[in-house]
Amino acid sequence: MTTPPDVSPLFTDLYQLSMMQGYFAEGKHTQQATFDLYYRRNPYRGGYAVWAGLEVALDYLDHLKFKPDQLAFLDSLQLFEPAFLKALETWRFTCRVTAFEEGAVVFANEPLLTVEGPLWEAQLVETALLNILNFQTLIATKAARCVSAAGPGSSVVEFGARRAQGPDGALGAARAAFVGGAVGTSNVEAAARYGLPLSGTHAHAWVESFGSELEAFRAYARLYPDSTTLLLDTFDTLESGLPNALTVARELRDAGHELRGVRLDSGDLAYLSARVRQALDNTGFGGVQIVASNDLSEFVIESVIREGGRIDVYGVGTQLATGGGEGGGALGGVYKLVALSGEGRMKLTGDPGKTSVPGPKRVWRARDAQGRLALDVVAAADEPPPQAGERVSDPLNPLRSSLLGHDLSWHDPRRVVHDAGRRTQPEAALSDLQRRAHSGLDELPEGTRRLLNPHLYRVSLSAELQRRREALIEHLRRP
Numbered sequence: 001m002t003t004p005p006d007v008s009p010l011f012t013d014l015y016q017l018s019m020m021q022g023y024f025a026e027g028k029h030t031q032q033a034t035f036d037l038y039y040r041r042n043p044y045r046g047g048y049a050v051w052a053g054l055e056v057a058l059d060y061l062d063h064l065k066f067k068p069d070q071l072a073f074l075d076s077l078q079l080f081e082p083a084f085l086k087a088l089e090t091w092r093f094t095c096r097v098t099a100f101e102e103g104a105v106v107f108a109n110e111p112l113l114t115v116e117g118p119l120w121e122a123q124l125v126e127t128a129l130l131n132i133l134n135f136q137t138l139i140a141t142k143a144a145r146c147v148s149a150a151g152p153g154s155s156v157v158e159f160g161a162r163r164a165q166g167p168d169g170a171l172g173a174a175r176a177a178f179v180g181g182a183v184g185t186s187n188v189e190a191a192a193r194y195g196l197p198l199s200g201t202h203a204h205a206w207v208e209s210f211g212s213e214l215e216a217f218r219a220y221a222r223l224y225p226d227s228t229t230l231l232l233d234t235f236d237t238l239e240s241g242l243p244n245a246l247t248v249a250r251e252l253r254d255a256g257h258e259l260r261g262v263r264l265d266s267g268d269l270a271y272l273s274a275r276v277r278q279a280l281d282n283t284g285f286g287g288v289q290i291v292a293s294n295d296l297s298e299f300v301i302e303s304v305i306r307e308g309g310r311i312d313v314y315g316v317g318t319q320l321a322t323g324g325g326e327g328g329g330a331l332g333g334v335y336k337l338v339a340l341s342g343e344g345r346m347k348l349t350g351d352p353g354k355t356s357v358p359g360p361k362r363v364w365r366a367r368d369a370q371g372r373l374a375l376d377v378v379a380a381a382d383e384p385p386p387q388a389g390e391r392v393s394d395p396l397n398p399l400r401s402s403l404l405g406h407d408l409s410w411h412d413p414r415r416v417v418h419d420a421g422r423r424t425q426p427e428a429a430l431s432d433l434q435r436r437a438h439s440g441l442d443e444l445p446e447g448t449r450r451l452l453n454p455h456l457y458r459v460s461l462s463a464e465l466q467r468r469r470e471a472l473i474e475h476l477r478r479p
Contacts, residue, residue, distance in 0.1 A: 007060050009091075010070050012127040017074070020120045021084045029120035034339035034360050036111040037129060040353060043141050045327040047454030048444060050144045050437050051112060052179045053136030054102035056172070057129055058423050064093045064125070095121050097418035100363075102428065103179055103436030104413060105444060106137075109395040110363050110378050110459045112333075114414075119340065126335040134331040135169070136176035138323040142298070143180025144441060146316050148449050149301040156314045157199045158185040159293055160321020173321040179433045186315070194430060199315075201229040201263050201291065208234065214244045221248050221259075228252065229261035229291060237264065237272050242279055249285050261289035261313070269294065270309035277310035289313055297325055298451055344468065348476050353396055357465065358472050366408040373443045374408055379462035385410040392460035398470070402460070 023029040043049055066088045074080050074088075095117025106112055113133065115122045146156045158177040164170035167189075174190035184197035191198040202220055210216035213235060221228045230248065232241030242262075249259040262280075264272050269292050280288050292304070293315040301314055319325055336356045337345045344358030360381035366374040377386050378395070386392070386404055394400040416424050447455030461469070 007063065007128070008070055009064055009066050009124060010073070011131075012124060016124050016127055018079070019123055021080055023120045023123070024084050024087060025081070029118060031119045031341050032117065033115075033119040033122045033337060035115045035122050035126070035335055036338050036356075036361070037113040037115075037133065037333060037335045038109060038111050039134075039137075039331050039333040040108055041327075041332065042108050043138055043323075043328055043331055044145060044325055045452075046141070046145065047448035047450065047457055048105050048107060048141070048441075049137050049331070050140040050180050050441075051100045051104045051106045051133075051137055052102060052140035052176045052433075053133045053172070054099055054113075054417065055427055055433075056136065056175070057113075057132045058097075058418055059427070060128055060132065061093050061097070061125065061418055062423065066091055091121075092421055093121050093125065094118070094421045095125075095418070096416060096420075098414050099417050100414050101417075101436065103433035103440070105373070105437070105440035107376060107457050107459050110376055111361055111414075114361070116360070130333055130335055132172075134333040135323070136172055136179070137333070138328065138331045139173045139176035139320065140180035140437065142320050142323050142325070142328065143177040143182045143316075144437065145298040145449075145451060146296070146301060146314065146320060147181035148441070149298040149305070149451065150314055151305065154312055154314065155183045156181065156316055156320075158182045158187070158320055159315035159317040160319075161185075161187040161190075163318040164321040170321060173323075175430070177320055178430055179437055181434060181437060182316075182320075196430070199313075201231055201261075204231065204234045204265075207231065213240055214247060217244050217248045218251070221252055221257075225252060225255065225257040226260075228257075228259055229263055229289075230259070231263045231265060232276070233264060233266045237267060238275055242276055246279070246283055246285070249283075249288065259285065259288050261291050263291040263293065263315075264311075265293045269300075269311065270304045270307035273304070273309045273311045291315060293317065295319070299325075302451060344472050346469070346472055346476070348473060355473075357395065357461065357469055359465070359468060361465065362412055363414055364410045365413045366404075366410050367443070369407045371443065372445055373440075373457065374445070375458035375460060377404075377460050377462055378465060380465045380468060383462055383464055386462065391463050393463070393466050395459065395461050398461075398466055 071085050095115050097115055099113040158174050161170040164173050171190050174185040174187045175194050178196055184199040186200045207213050207216040217230050230245045245262050252259050273290050289312040291313040292311045296314055296316045297319040338358050339360055346358040347356040361378055362381050364377045364386055368374045377392055388404055388406045390404045391401050
């Protein structure tokens with residue numbers, strides 16, 4: 001199970017329930033509605049996002065029903081009529097959900113998930129879906145950026161439980177970070193719940209609790225002779241921590257064991273890691289890994305490598321578990337009604353960037369002759385695949401258009417993932433989701449993974465969908 005079984009239909013905003021009752025009172029609740037979930041800007045001013053949290057969202061939908069105590073609470077608010085509360089006793093989620101598979105690489109201004117079904121069902125789930133998918137996609141993307149910065153030969157571990165937004169945030173962050181490419185977590189509960197590899201060393205408090213640093217290192221090595229990683233910077237990294245760690249490394253080897261690693265948690269990580277690496281190699285301990293922590297981010301990792309650092313494992317904490325950093329903090333995904341009873345609906349606003357695209361849709365994804373992703377085209381659901389020579393336009397600026405080239409192969413990357421109250425396929429293993437993310441990132445056009453000023457992957461609207469959008473705008477603006 002990917003989410004706690006007590007996630008309830010009350011995990012929503014009040015206005016969702018108020019609208020549900022309104023739809024019920026007006027006899028509109030069973031009208032067939034279509035909602036699209038998408039975001040408008042890539043997180044971290046980057047070139048992509050890693051779609052995460054879908055399996056958690058599907059588990060939420062699987063267990064969604066109102067229990068007697070929850071209905072009693074709603075009744076106590078004196079906002080809801082008895083007939084509506086009675087109807088909620090047998091309410092179930094039966095909508096069809098179509099989405100990118102979890103772990104897929106996705107982009108701004110395309111429908112990542114679509115909910116189709118009775119209006120009151122589709123309305124209720126908005127808050128929970130956005131909560132789950134916005135956060136986990138943000139964290140998976142942050143992890144992918146850190147892994148990309150670390151490059152081949154180094155790995156990233158999620159170390160952020162102490163700085164995460166509460167226990168639920170810490171657990172979700174550990175899961176999403178693994179989807180994005182992290183190799184493990186320090187969070188024991190997350191490891192138990194999701195089957196994640198567990199990683200950890202010791203704190204400065206361990207060293208401070210002994211009479212000397214060497215005594216502390218020896219005691220730790222006695223307890224964990226085959227998994228010892230020693231923290232070097234409690235007193236002085238190069239003059240104390242490193243010599244004492246080498247002493248313990250020799251003693252472990254004499255006893256038939258090997259020191260696994262050393263950790264750096266302060267100071268100039270590039271300089272210190274290079275000096276530590278040199279000392280380890282020169283004394284016959286080239287297999288000992290160097291782990292670094294200390295408020296790391298993708299930009300810090302990139303800087304350490306650029307300045308000659310020699311780090312094997314990056315323990316990324318606050319920035320990863322909170323999704324922090326410039327352009328981070330929240331994904332900003334939205335959930336918009338785009339069709340009702342077969343007719344297009346749209347948000348028409350003074351801000352062109354917030355004008356939605358009406359009607360049921362599908363996404364067509366193109367690969368070039370080399371197998372790399374080329375562009376995505378959002379089309380009406382009843383349109384055939386795009387053809388060479390067709391004109392497509394920017395969702396935010398219809399005047400910015402282009403013709404589709406030749407040698408493109410098209411496929412629909414979205415799947416029906418939930419229908420008639422149940423999943424359409426078994427829950428995927430997290431390792432499979434991580435592999436999917438890795439594969440998708442490798443297929444991105446050159447420059448798309450760049451941390452600063454990345455290549456912007458194109459998401460376009462088909463000419464027919466743009467025509468329908470303009471027609472509805474004209475209709476809505478008529479006096």
